[in-house]
Each structure stands twice: as C-alpha cells, then as structure tokens.
Amino acid sequence: MWLNLLLLFCLINYSGSPSAAVTGKKGGNVTLSCEPQPRDITRIVLRRLSTNILDCQNEECESENGRVFKEGSCDIIIKDLRYRDAGKYFIRVYYTNAQTEEYHHIHIHDEISVQKGEDLELDVLLINADKVERSSSSGWTELWTRGHGVSSDRLTDRDETLIIHEFTVNDTGTYRVLDSDNEVWITVTVTESSLDSKGNLSDTDEDDTDDTEHWPVDYWVLILTLVLVTLLLMVLRVPADVVIDRRRHRGPVLYRLI
Missing domain, CATH: 2.60.40.10 (Immunoglobulins)
Known part of the structure; x- marks a missing residue:
C-alpha cells in the first residue's frame, strides 16, 4: 500500500x-x-x-x-x-x-541610440524590477533600486520608466535590469546618435552631395586655365580668318606682284 x-x-x-x-x-x-x-x-x-x-x-x-x-x-x-x-x-x-x-x-536585450541633449527613456517596467545598473570603468553602478529610487538628480522614475535627462556621451554604455534574485531580465546597449538637427545622418548628407564639391583646388585651376586659353585662341583666330578672306579677294593683285 x-x-x-x-x-x-x-x-x-x-x-x-x-x-x-x-x-x-x-x-x-x-x-x-x-x-x-x-x-x-x-x-x-x-x-x-x-x-x-x-x-x-x-x-x-x-x-x-x-x-x-x-x-x-x-x-x-x-x-x-x-x-x-x-x-x-x-x-x-x-x-x-x-x-x-x-x-x-x-x-x-536591445540596442538604442539617443541624440545628445535629449532625454533617454528606458521603459524597463520598474514595478517588477529590483534594481537598474549601468556599466562603468569601475564595474556596475546602481542607478535605481527598489525602496530607494533613483541615485541622482538627473534621473527620474515615472510610470515604470527610468528617465535620464539631457543625455551626454558619458551616459552611453550598457544598462541592465535585475530582479531580487540578481537574475538579469533586460540588457540595453545605449549609444550616442549621429543624427543632425534635421534628423538625417551626417554621413548620408555628405554622400548625397555632388562629387565635384570635393575636387582639389589644383583641378579647378587647371580647368580655369584651359577655359582662358580656349577663349584667347578664339579671339586670336577671328582676325586671321578675316586676313585670309581678304587675301582671297585680292588674289590677282598679289599674283601680279609676285
């Protein structure tokens, strides 16, 4: 039994x-x-x-x-x-x-890019988290912990979201959210955005411009010289044509002189 x-x-x-x-x-x-x-x-x-x-x-x-x-x-x-x-x-x-x-x-895990001066909002659901940390040269630094809240005046926790105000290059790095058992729930890698004020990539703007804008100065000097020489030859060629034409009309006279 x-x-x-x-x-x-x-x-x-x-x-x-x-x-x-x-x-x-x-x-x-x-x-x-x-x-x-x-x-x-x-x-x-x-x-x-x-x-x-x-x-x-x-x-x-x-x-x-x-x-x-x-x-x-x-x-x-x-x-x-x-x-x-x-x-x-x-x-x-x-x-x-x-x-x-x-x-x-x-x-x-996730990867996001933030423009300098903007607010970085990490929607990491703090209601279920125990702490939020960021990687640094000395290891992991606590930014937010349950029961104590944020660790500096530049941080705000609102609606289960951690907000970092006026993002700087020093805020780039890896962020992670842990539970009470120190198990990592979320990892976010944050980089500084290369977008300009118009929301375009700076590299893209340069690529879209005409290639002639990047020609060396020597090329422009050579082109300008060729243009001037051509114009000068055109100017000098007109009287020569006129003389030749006149000589054609005065052919018999020249023949008698010879």
Missing part, C-alpha cells in the same frame, strides 16, 4: 529540471522548450507569477493577443518580444494522472 502511494505521489508531482535562461532581442521571438513524456498530453499551461498566459487543451492554441502560441508537442513560442515579457515563466504539462513543470527565464 505504501509503495503504491509513493509511486502515485511521484507521478503527480514529477517536475522536469529547470531550463537555462532564454535570450531574445526586443521585437524578435523566443522558444520556451519542454521535454514531453511518452504519454498523451491532456493540457498545457504557461504561467507567469499567478497568471495563466496560455492554457491549451487541444492541438492548436494561442493567446488572445496572438503573440503566444504552442508549437509541436508542448513548446511555447513568444513573438514580438517586449520589455514586459522579461522574467520567469513556468510550463506545466498535464498527462493522465501525472504532470511536469519546467522553469524558464526570459532575458531581453
């Missing part, structure tokens, strides 16, 4: 080993994979905190927003990643008289 109860307990509470962190780029897709058992699956649930993101009881299913869906036996696809998708997830697979549960941690 006790052996039967032990076997039943193992079947019902079997849990797969935790999965490694899954990394995806903002706007891209990630796959939360699972290892199904050799038995019929009756239900698949994707949970985050206390919320069911996806609840599948048939072969094909997807979330209401269409960004989360099942693929294969029990793999879950999340597409069009957003910062708010970062964090911990659990895939629970139900079988007849048994179930498994696997842990996933989604890490999202």
Whole structure:
C-alpha cells in the first residue's frame, strides 16, 4: 500500500529540471522548450507569477493577443518580444494522472541610440524590477533600486520608466535590469546618435552631395586655365580668318606682284 502511494505521489508531482535562461532581442521571438513524456498530453499551461498566459487543451492554441502560441508537442513560442515579457515563466504539462513543470527565464536585450541633449527613456517596467545598473570603468553602478529610487538628480522614475535627462556621451554604455534574485531580465546597449538637427545622418548628407564639391583646388585651376586659353585662341583666330578672306579677294593683285 505504501509503495503504491509513493509511486502515485511521484507521478503527480514529477517536475522536469529547470531550463537555462532564454535570450531574445526586443521585437524578435523566443522558444520556451519542454521535454514531453511518452504519454498523451491532456493540457498545457504557461504561467507567469499567478497568471495563466496560455492554457491549451487541444492541438492548436494561442493567446488572445496572438503573440503566444504552442508549437509541436508542448513548446511555447513568444513573438514580438517586449520589455514586459522579461522574467520567469513556468510550463506545466498535464498527462493522465501525472504532470511536469519546467522553469524558464526570459532575458531581453536591445540596442538604442539617443541624440545628445535629449532625454533617454528606458521603459524597463520598474514595478517588477529590483534594481537598474549601468556599466562603468569601475564595474556596475546602481542607478535605481527598489525602496530607494533613483541615485541622482538627473534621473527620474515615472510610470515604470527610468528617465535620464539631457543625455551626454558619458551616459552611453550598457544598462541592465535585475530582479531580487540578481537574475538579469533586460540588457540595453545605449549609444550616442549621429543624427543632425534635421534628423538625417551626417554621413548620408555628405554622400548625397555632388562629387565635384570635393575636387582639389589644383583641378579647378587647371580647368580655369584651359577655359582662358580656349577663349584667347578664339579671339586670336577671328582676325586671321578675316586676313585670309581678304587675301582671297585680292588674289590677282598679289599674283601680279609676285
């Protein structure tokens, strides 16, 4: 009897080993994979905190927003990643008289460019974060922590967003958001924008100009000299033509003189 109860307990509470962190780029897709058992699956649930993101009881299913869906036996696809998708997830697979549960941690990375003097807004959902750090020569510097807020007057936290006012080149670098277990949720690489005041790339503007604007001065001197010489020859050629024409009309006279 006790052996039967032990076997039943193992079947019902079997849990797969935790999965490694899954990394995806903002706007891209990630796959939360699972290892199904050799038995019929009756239900698949994707949970985050206390919320069911996806609840599948048939072969094909997807979330209401269409960004989360099942693929294969029990793999879950999340597409069009957003910062708010970062964090911990659990895939629970139900079988007849048994179930498994696997842990996933989604890490999202992104790259943004900010123009000098503008405000940098990091929509990193501070409501679920424990701290925000930036890389520096001395290591990682805390910019915001739960319970203490921002670390300087140039920073503001508003509507789950960290704002860095009047962006400078010293603000470039890598930013990361961590949870209370020091797991990295979001990594953002920030660079200074090369856009001009009109919103165009400075390199593009130079490429679009006429190539003659970049000719050396010697070329212009040579061209100007050729033009002047040509004009001078044209001026000198007119009297010669006139003399020749006159000589043609006075041909008989010249012949008698010879």
